Amino acid sequence: MDDLDSAERYLRQAVDLVVGDLTVDANPVTESYLSLARLHEARGHPIEARAALDEFLSLAHRRAFFYLLAERGEAARARLALREDDLPGATGWAEGYGDAAELTYTREEQHLTLARVLIARAENGSADYLNEALALLERMFAAATGAGRTNSVIEILVLQALALQARHEGTAAIQAVERALALAESERYVRVFVDEGAPMAALLKDLIQARRNTLHDQQLRGPLRYARRLLTEFHPRDPSGTPSSTPTPHSRERPVDDSLSGREREVLGLIAAGLSNREIAARMYIATSTVKSYTNSIFRRLGVNSRTQAVAEARSLGLLSD
Numbered sequence: 001m002d003d004l005d006s007a008e009r010y011l012r013q014a015v016d017l018v019v020g021d022l023t024v025d026a027n028p029v030t031e032s033y034l035s036l037a038r039l040h041e042a043r044g045h046p047i048e049a050r051a052a053l054d055e056f057l058s059l060a061h062r063r064a065f066f067y068l069l070a071e072r073g074e075a076a077r078a079r080l081a082l083r084e085d086d087l088p089g090a091t092g093w094a095e096g097y098g099d100a101a102e103l104t105y106t107r108e109e110q111h112l113t114l115a116r117v118l119i120a121r122a123e124n125g126s127a128d129y130l131n132e133a134l135a136l137l138e139r140m141f142a143a144a145t146g147a148g149r150t151n152s153v154i155e156i157l158v159l160q161a162l163a164l165q166a167r168h169e170g171t172a173a174i175q176a177v178e179r180a181l182a183l184a185e186s187e188r189y190v191r192v193f194v195d196e197g198a199p200m201a202a203l204l205k206d207l208i209q210a211r212r213n214t215l216h217d218q219q220l221r222g223p224l225r226y227a228r229r230l231l232t233e234f235h236p237r238d239p240s241g242t243p244s245s246t247p248t249p250h251s252r253e254r255p256v257d258d259s260l261s262g263r264e265r266e267v268l269g270l271i272a273a274g275l276s277n278r279e280i281a282a283r284m285y286i287a288t289s290t291v292k293s294y295t296n297s298i299f300r301r302l303g304v305n306s307r308t309q310a311v312a313e314a315r316s317l318g319l320l321s322d
Contacts, residue, residue, distance in 0.1 A: 075110040181223035
C-alpha cells in the first residue's frame with residue numbers, strides 16, 4: 001500500500017497527541033516525528049520534512065531525550081539534504097558522525113544514511129568512498145541477516161545495488177537488487193525502492209533488460225514482475241512533489257509561477273481566500289510553523305512584504321483569479 005494522504009492525516013494527529021502529553025515516552029515521540037518527516041520526503045515536500053525534523057530536534061533538546069534519539073533526527077536531516085542535492089550539508093553531518101564501528105540496531109538508520117552519503121560523495125570524488133560504503137553495508141548485511149530483520153536486509157541490498165551500480169559493476173548490482181525484490185514482493189515494499197529516485201529506476205530497467213530471456217525460470221518471475229510494477233511508481237515531479245504542469249502565461253517576461261512550488265501555490269490560494277495561518281495548517285494537515293515557512297518563501301519570490309501585497313501581486317501576474 002502507498003496511501004500517503006491517509007498516512008499524513010494519521011501521523012499529524014499522532015504528533016499532536018504525543019507532543020501534548022508530557023508523560024509520553026520519548027520513543028513514540030521520536031517515531032511519530034521521523035515517520036512524518038519521511039512521509040513529507042516521500043511526497044516531495046522538503047520544506048515540510050525539514051520543519052518536522054527541526055520541531056523534533058528542538059523538542060528533543062528541551063526534554064533532554066536520549067542522545068541516540070536526537071542522533072536519528074540529525075541523520076534524517078542529512079538524508080533529506082541528499083534528496084535536495086545538498087551534498088555539503090550531508091557531508092558535514094557525516095564528518096561529524098564519528099566512528100561507524102558500532103553496528104547495533106539502534107544506530108542502523110544512521111549507518112544507512114552514512115552509506116548514502118559515501119555513495120553520493122563518490123560521484124564527485126574518489127571511488128574509495130564506494131569501497132568504504134560497500135564494506136560498511138556488508139557488515140550491516142551480516143548483522144541484519146543474523147538477526148532476521150528482513151526489512152533491514154532489503155534496504156541494505158538496495159544500497160549495495162546502488163553502490164555497485166556507481167562502481168560500474170552492472171552484473172553484481174542487478175543481482176543485489178534482484179535479491180531485494182525477491183524479499184520485498186510478498187510484503188509489497190514500495191518506498192524503499194522508489195525513494196532512491198532515478199538511479200534505482202535505471203537499475204530496475206537494467207534488470208528487466210538483462211533477464212528478458214529468462215521468463216521460463218520460476219525463481220526469476222517474481223522479481224521481474226515486481227520490478228515492472230515498481231517502475232510504474234516512478235513519476236517526474238516538480239520540487240513540490242506534484243506532477244509538473246505548464247505555467248499560466250502572464251505579462252512578466254519570466255513566469256513567476258515557475259518558481260512557486262505546488263504547495264506554495266496552494267498556500268497562496270488559501271491566503272487569498274482569507275484563511276489564517278492556523279486555518280491553513282488545519283486545511284493542509286501541516287504545522288503552523290510550516291505555513292509560515294511557505295508564506296515567507298512566497299513573499300520572497302513575489303518581492304512583497306505582506307499578505308495583502310502578495311495577493312495583489314499574484315493577481316496582477318495572473319496567478320490568482322479575481
